[in-house]
Amino acid sequence: MDCACGNSEQNKEEYLAPLREVLKNYDGKQKDLIPVLQDTQEEYGYLPAEILAEIAAGLDLPFSRVYGVVTFYSQFHLEPRGENIIRICMGTACHVRGGSKILEKFKDELGIEADETTEDLKFTMESVACIGACGLAPVIMVNDNTHGRLVPDDVPEIIAQYE
Ligand code: FES
Numbered sequence: 806m807d808c809a810c811g812n813s814e815q816n817k818e819e820y821l822a823p824l825r826e827v828l829k830n831y832d833g834k835q836k837d838l839i840p841v842l843q844d845t846q847e848e849y850g851y852l853p854a855e856i857l858a859e860i861a862a863g864l865d866l867p868f869s870r871v872y873g874v875v876t877f878y879s880q881f882h883l884e885p886r887g888e889n890i891i892r893i894c895m896g897t898a899c900h901v902r903g904g905s906k907i908l909e910k911f912k913d914e915l916g917i918e919a920d921e922t923t924e925d926l927k928f929t930m931e932s933v934a935c936i937g938a939c940g941l942a943p944v945i946m947v948n949d950n951t952h953g954r955l956v957p958d959d960v961p962e963i964i965a966q967y968e
């Protein structure tokens with residue numbers, strides 16, 4: 806398995822040091838798998854396969870169990886995430902008012918599909934169900950900020966605010 810740490814043993818140990826600290830806090834207890842995953846993701850931003858293998862070893866669990874939990878819960882991510890998370894609402898009100906045109910414009914501008922991350926790790930884009938601001942349809946969120954009543958021409962300016 807390729808390691809995101811680079812090749813040398815020393816790099817690997819440095820790379821794994823934050824994980825070792827997390828594991829220490831939980832004393833190798835299997836029931837703590839989810840909090841261990843949460844804390845580890847907090848440290849690394851995502852949960853690459855080599856980290857999952859270390860967690861499995863640290864908690865004496867099969868890799869398949871750890872992997873199964875990570876893929877079951879949407880809060881966990883196997884791939885790096887962008888610095889900014891763009892959520893584009895595809896709920897009914899937003900869809901009716903042109904949400905898919907907004908999504909298309911983001912795809913064109915960022916050069917990625919939904920659920921992908923730009924190469925420079927600036928943006929991750931997701932299409933989501935109703936985010937509870939239907940009065941502002943079509944609406945998106947960037948991180949914690951809501952942008953509503955959008956037309957496709959608004960998209961470049963929104964992206965520029967977060968670059
Ligand atoms: S449908 Fe988009 S906010 Fe409700």
